[in-house]
Structure formats: C-alpha cells, structure tokens
Amino acid sequence: MKRTIPLFISAVTGFVLIATAFIPKFVDWGNDAMAWFNLLAAFAFVLGGGNLLKMQLQKISAQQPGWGYSAVTLIAFFITLFVGLAKVGVHPNVNFPEFAWSGDYLEEGSVFWWFFEYIFTPLSATMFALLAFYISSAAFRAFRAKNTEATILLIIAVIVLLGRTYASEWLTGGFSNEPIFGENGITYSDFKLDHLTQIIMEDFTTPGMRAIKIGIALGVASTSLKVLLGVDRSYLGSDQEA
Amino acid sequence: MFKWINLVIKRLMIPLLIVTSGVALVAAAEPPAPPTDFRAEDVPGDAGTAIDLFWTLSPDDEENTKPRKVLRYVISRKEADHKDPTYENIGEPTYRVNTFRDSNCKTGIPYLYRIEAVGQESLTSTPVVISEPVIASLQWFNLQRSWFAVFVFLICGSVIVFIEMARRGKTLKIRKIAGLEAIKDAVGRATEMGRSCLFIPGIQDINDIQTVAGITILAQVAKTTADYRAKLEVPTSRSLVMTTARDTVEAAYLAAGRPDEYNEDDIYYITDEQFGYVASVTGKMVRDKPAACFYMGAFYAESLILAETGNSVGAIQVAGTAMPTQLPFFVAACDFTLIGEEFFAASAYLSGEPQQLGSLKGQDFGKLIGGILLLVGCLIMTLSAFETRGEKQAEKSQSFLHSAQTYIKENILGKGGF
Numbered sequence: 001m002k003r004t005i006p007l008f009i010s011a012v013t014g015f016v017l018i019a020t021a022f023i024p025k026f027v028d029w030g031n032d033a034m035a036w037f038n039l040l041a042a043f044a045f046v047l048g049g050g051n052l053l054k055m056q057l058q059k060i061s062a063q064q065p066g067w068g069y070s071a072v073t074l075i076a077f078f079i080t081l082f083v084g085l086a087k088v089g090v091h092p093n094v095n096f097p098e099f100a101w102s103g104d105y106l107e108e109g110s111v112f113w114w115f116f117e118y119i120f121t122p123l124s125a126t127m128f129a130l131l132a133f134y135i136s137s138a139a140f141r142a143f144r145a146k147n148t149e150a151t152i153l154l155i156i157a158v159i160v161l162l163g164r165t166y167a168s169e170w171l172t173g174g175f176s177n178e179p180i181f182g183e184n185g186i187t188y189s190d191f192k193l194d195h196l197t198q199i200i201m202e203d204f205t206t207p208g209m210r211a212i213k214i215g216i217a218l219g220v221a222s223t224s225l226k227v228l229l230g231v232d233r234s235y236l237g238s239d240q241e242a
Numbered sequence: 243m244f245k246w247i248n249l250v251i252k253r254l255m256i257p258l259l260i261v262t263s264g265v266a267l268v269a270a271a272e273p274p275a276p277p278t279d280f281r282a283e284d285v286p287g288d289a290g291t292a293i294d295l296f297w298t299l300s301p302d303d304e305e306n307t308k309p310r311k312v313l314r315y316v317i318s319r320k321e322a323d324h325k326d327p328t329y330e331n332i333g334e335p336t337y338r339v340n341t342f343r344d345s346n347c348k349t350g351i352p353y354l355y356r357i358e359a360v361g362q363e364s365l366t367s368t369p370v371v372i373s374e375p376v377i378a379s380l381q382w383f384n385l386q387r388s389w390f391a392v393f394v395f396l397i398c399g400s401v402i403v404f405i406e407m408a409r410r411g412k413t414l415k416i417r418k419i420a421g422l423e424a425i426k427d428a429v430g431r432a433t434e435m436g437r438s439c440l441f442i443p444g445i446q447d448i449n450d451i452q453t454v455a456g457i458t459i460l461a462q463v464a465k466t467t468a469d470y471r472a473k474l475e476v477p478t479s480r481s482l483v484m485t486t487a488r489d490t491v492e493a494a495y496l497a498a499g500r501p502d503e504y505n506e507d508d509i510y511y512i513t514d515e516q517f518g519y520v521a522s523v524t525g526k527m528v529r530d531k532p533a534a535c536f537y538m539g540a541f542y543a544e545s546l547i548l549a550e551t552g553n554s555v556g557a558i559q560v561a562g563t564a565m566p567t568q569l570p571f572f573v574a575a576c577d578f579t580l581i582g583e584e585f586f587a588a589s590a591y592l593s594g595e596p597q598q599l600g601s602l603k604g605q606d607f608g609k610l611i612g613g614i615l616l617l618v619g620c621l622i623m624t625l626s627a628f629e630t631r632g633e634k635q636a637e638k639s640q641s642f643l644h645s646a647q648t649y650i651k652e653n654i655l656g657k658g659g660f
Contacts (some may be wrong), residue, residue: 001401005625012659018549020393021387022383022384022387022390022391023287023379023382023383023384024287024288024290024382024384025289025380025382026381027289034449037449038350038445040482041447041480041481044480044481044482044485045481047481047482047484047485048484048514049478051481051484051510051511052510052512052513053513054507055507056512058507065529065530066525066526066529066564068461069525075422081562086327092291094537100414106575122515122517123517123518124515124517124518127520127521127547128517129541130547131543131546131547134547134550134575135546135571138546138549138550138552138574139574141574141575142573142574159613164466164507184419208499209566212566212569212581212582213582214609215581215582215583215605215609216566216582216583216586217395217500217565218605218608218612219564219582219583219585219586219587219605220451220564220586220599221394221398221401221454221605221608222401222586222587222602222604222605222608223395223400223451223454223586223589223601224451225402225457225601225604226401226589226590226601227454228544229402230406231405232458232590232593232598233591234457234458234493234494234589234593235454235457235461235486235489235490235648236490236493236634237459237486237488237489237490237492239491
C-alpha cells in the first residue's frame with residue numbers, strides 16, 4: 001500500500017495532465033496541480049527545518065569537525081526566524097495603521113530586509129564570484145593538448161575566446177574584403193576571428209546542442225512513462241519496513 | 243549697443259517666434275488618419291476566451307517621422323447584443339503595432355470592436371469598427387497541436403511496446419555506458435580507502451523530472467554501497483527530496499539484505515538557497531574528503547564549484563544532468579559525465595531489469611523518427627534552395643517544395659510539433 005497509492009495518484013495525475021495539454025478547456029489544470037505541489041512543499045519546509053536543527057545540534061553535541069559552523073548556522077537561523085516572524089523594524093501598513101504587524105516583512109529598512117540586502121546577497125555573490133576561479137582551473141585542465149581531440153578543442157576554444165573579445169578586432173580587424181581565389185570566392189575577411197567564432201557557434205555548437213536536447217526530450221518522455229506506468233518504482237521506497 | 247539688441251529682439255525675434263509656434267500648433271492640431279482593414283478572428287485551439295485583432299497601420303503611422311503623427315491605437319469593445327452603445331477600452335497598443343489579442347472574452351458572446359489612432363495632443367482619428375460581430379468559440383481539441391499529439395502517441399506507444407516485448411522475454415541489446423560502469427569502481431575505491439561516497443541529487447525539487455531520474459540512480463548507487471559496505475551521504479537542498487531519498491536508500495539497503503547499515507541521518511537537508519547549499523557541501527567535501535562524488539540531477543551555476551572542489555580533493559566523480567549549459571563544466575571537471583539521454587537511461591541500465599531496458603529501445607525509436615524528420619527536412623530545404631536559386635527574395639515562387647518547407651517548419655517542427 002505504501003507504494004501502490006502514491007503510484008496510483010501519480011499515474012492518474014500524470015496521464016490526465018498529458019491529456020489536458022491537448023484540451024484547451026482544461027489546460028490550466030497543470031497550474032492547479034502545481035499549486036497543490038507548492039502546498040505540500042510548504043509543509044515539507046517544517047520537516048526540512050526540523051532536520052536542519054537536529055543535524056546541527058548533533059554535530060555540536062558530538063563536537064564533530066566543523067561544529068563551529070553548525071553553531072553559526074543555528075544562531076543565524078534563529079535570529080533570522082525571529083526578525084522575520086516578529087517583523088522587527090517593519091512599519092504598519094498605511095491601510096491598517098492600527099495593526100502594528102500589518103506591514104510587509106520585506107519592507108525596505110526593516111531588519112529582515114537589512115539582513116537580506118547586506119548579509120545574504122553579498123555572501124551569495126561571493127560564492128558566485130568563486131566560479132570565475134573555478135572556470136580558470138577547469139579550463140586549464142581541459143585545454144591541455146594531450147591528444148588530437150584535446151588539441152582541436154584547444155584551438156577552437158582559443159578562437160572563440162579571442163573572437164568574443166576586442167582581441168578579434170585588434171588581431172584580425174585589418175583583413176580586407178579582397179577575394180583570395182577568383183571573384184566570388186572566399187575573402188580574407190572571412191578569417192576574422194569574430195566571423196570564425198560565429199561559424200563555430202552557429203554551424204557546430206548549435207546543431208550539437210540541438211542533438212543533445214532531442215535526446216533529453218526523449219529521455220524525459222521515457223522516464224516519465226516509466227514513472228507513470230510503475231515500471232520504475234525505486235523512487236517510492238519499499239513496501240516493507242527496514 | 244544693448245538698446246539696439248533689445249530692440250531687434252522685441253521687434254523682430256519675438257513676433258517671429260510667435261508666428262512659427264503658431265504654424266507648428268496648426269500643423270500638430272490635425273488628427274491622424276484612421277487605420278484600415280480592421281478585422282477580428284477567433285483564436286484557434288483555445289478555450290473560447292480570446293479574439294485576435296488585425297489592422298493595417300494608419301497611413302500617418304510612419305517609421306521615421308518626428309514628431310510622430312500616431313502615438314498609439316485605442317481598442318475598444320462592446321457586446322453586440324447589449325443595449326448600451328458605449329465601447330469599453332480594452333487596450334492601447336503602441337505605434338507600428340498592428341495586432342492585439344483580447345484575452346478576456348466570454349465564450350459564445352458576439353463582440354464588436356473599434357479602433358482609433360491617437361496622435362499628438364490626444365487627437366484621435368475617426369473610429370473604425372469591424373463589419374460583423376465575432377464570437378470566441380471553445381475548441382475541445384487543440385488542432386494546432388495535432389502533430390505533437392502524433393509524436394507523443396508514436397514515441398510513448400513505442401516505449402510501451404518495447405517494455406511489453408521485454409516483459410515477454412525478448413532480449414534487448416544495450417550499448418555500454420562508461421560512466422555507469424564506473425559507479426561500481428568508484429564505490430569500491432571508497433570502500434578500500436575507508437572514505438564516504440557523496441551523492442548530490444541536484445538543487446531542484448522532486449517535481450523536476452531530472453531530480454526523479456537522479457533519485458532512481460541513487461537507488462542503484464545505494465544498492466552498490468550497501469553491497470560494498472561503503473558509507474553513502476546525500477545532502478539535499480529540498481525537504482521533499484530528502485524524504486524521497488530516505489525512502490529510496492532505505493529500500494535499497496533492504497533489498498541488498500543490509501537494513502541495519504542504513505542510517506537516515508546520512509540523508510539530510512541543508513538549505514533551499516543555491517549558494518548556501520554549495521557552501522555547505524563544498525565545506526563538507528574539503529573536511530571529509532569523500533572518495534567518490536556523484537552529481538545526478540538538475541544543476542545551475544553551482545555545477546562547476548561542486549565538481550572542481552570534488553576534483554581538488556581527489557574524488558572519482560560521475561555526473562549526469564539534462565542541463566545543456568552545465569554539461570561542459572561537468573565534462574571538464576568530472577571523470578565521467580552522463581550526457582542528456584544517458585542520464586535518463588542510467589536507472590534502467592543499472593537496474594538491468596528487462597522491462598526498464600525496453601524503455602531505452604523506445605527512446606531509440608524516437609531518435610529514429612527525429613533522424614528521419616531531419617533528413618527529410620534537410621533534403622527539402624536543399625532542393626528548395628536549388629529551385630529558387632537566382633530568384634530575388636520577393637519573387638520566390640510558391641512551389642511544392644517551398645510550401646512543404648514552410649509546412650514542416652511551422653507545423654511539424656514548430657511549437658505544435660516535434
């Protein structure tokens with residue numbers, strides 16, 4: 001029963017939603033299903049919060065490596081929860097001035113807004129900025145000319161890299177429109193780095209990406225059918241108890 | 243000297259300014275010419291709630307005239323059967339726009355539409371009204387998606403047929419996928435080194451098919467870790483993914499005959515925030531140095547941060563995702579990457595169950611259809627290009643090949659097709 005009922009619900013919902021894609025009258029049912037999912041996910045937040053507290057408290061009590069970070073996490077969690085729920089620094093809504101809590105918790109100038117604007121956003125931006133260094137180190141490894149394929153990759157990468165910067169104009173901007181062979185043949189300007197980049201991106205990268213996307217679409221269809229037909233039930237867990 | 247300048251300004255310049263501004267006012271005071279050929283059509287393939295309006299731009303709505311003689315169009319509507327003669331304003335598209343969709347219609351009600359061009363100083367043109375009322379009618383089947391329905395039927399049908407064939411015992415040949423073969427080696431290495439395996443099911447919720455695919459792979463990885471008695475950790479960024487992953491891993495340990503080895507605390511929730519999750523997982527990687535990292539699911543900018551950190555701690559890394567933009571990062575930083583369809587095939591491949599393998603053959607049939615369509619499309623495009631070679635763009639004849647090319651592009655390959 002632990003697997004049968006969820007399987008039945010997912011199969012019925014899935015097939016009905018596939019059908020509604022072709023019936024304009026019921027095309028909004030997908031949005032309704034999404035609203036139900038969001039409702040469930042909201043309840044699951046409590047579950048996630050409880051698990052977070054449990055895990056961090058366990059780490060602190062056992063003084064596992066990095067337990068200090070757990071302490072910081074818990075302090076930040078409770079402070080943010082308090083200022084968000086208590087709406088610290090939020091002014092009452094102009095339509096309901098008699099209710100102190102009627103203002104928006106994200107109101108500009110409130111403590112919660114301040115935390116978001118001056119702590120959360122810069123910290124997220126810092127993590128995102130690390131990506132620049134990781135891209136450099138990954139590119140350094142990927143573009144080492146170890147074999148023929150890697151050498152081709154390196155050459156193409158250099159062309160695209162230069163073609164997307166001003167270096168393209170600086171290095172090859174002077175190539176003329178004079179034909180190399182005959183009157184209507186290839187011209188010198190066809191070898192400008194930005195033009196070569198355009199050819200690589202449009203004639204090689206785009207078809208490759210489209211082929212991958214077709215494969216992905218078919219994979220999505222196949223996986224969805226496996227789930228809806230109950231062929232693959234591994235995500236539902238077991239009927240037995242451990 | 244100053245007296246003389248004052249005199250010139252007063253006697254000459256000020257009257258001149260008054261005269262020229264008067265001329266300008268007279269010129270701007272004219273209302274623009276009305277748009278023509280105003281017509282309305284029921285939107286095909288909808289629930290009977292929309293009507294499309296088309297018109298030819300007002301002759302005064304010119305592209306490069308300054309100041310513009312037409313600033314916008316005002317579209318109004320009234321129910322044809324209603325006694326109230328007043329029109330209700332429903333939209334004001336800007337200049338150079340010649341279509342408008344009224345999406346707030348009631349099914350079966352006849353509507354009359356009116357359009358006016360609005361110029362400088364809010365002067366409006368003579369209103370133009372459509373000749374006959376239009377009714378928004380409900381279509382029970384969206385005919386514009388007919389080709390899409392055909393492909394869904396063909397592909398889903400073939401998946402079901404191959405699954406059924408596999409159930410009846412037909413042997414299906416599946417090519418080897420190196421990335422999936424490496425999972426056992428990676429878990430074995432983790433066991434030998436006495437370190438853990440880290441499985442990251444992406445950062446999307448369980449309603450994303452990639453997360454579901456990731457969880458089905460997790461089931462197979464968990465079976466292997468249970469067999470090898472390796473430690474498996476699954477940090478998640480969504481609560482629902484955590485509960486699903488717990489059920490899956492528990493079932494895998496049970497199936498492997500090692501329910502006592504299962505520890506639900508190894509599957510835990512961190513945060514929904516993308517970079518908060520990344521900070522926590524990379525911190526854990528650096529501290530615990532897992533021997534194997536699996537990234538299976540939907541990833542965004544965090545893909546390379548995770549994979550590079552895993553690489554720096556010397557872990558064997560296997561990644562799988564259907565996010566085309568993240569694939570190059572995984573290819574660069576991981577030992578094995580499951581690209582697109584391989585990622586979705588992984589669960590079937592690892593389970594080895596015949597009926598799951600049947601679904602892979604269904605996928606192949608879909609690729610066959612896609613390949614045939616591509617070939618036919620390329621052939622028609624090439625022949626059409628030869629046929630119209632030398633003709634100017636405006637003179638291109640509407641031959642069979644040209645019509646076929648347009649039909650394929652707009653119907654079979656378009657929004658309502660493949």
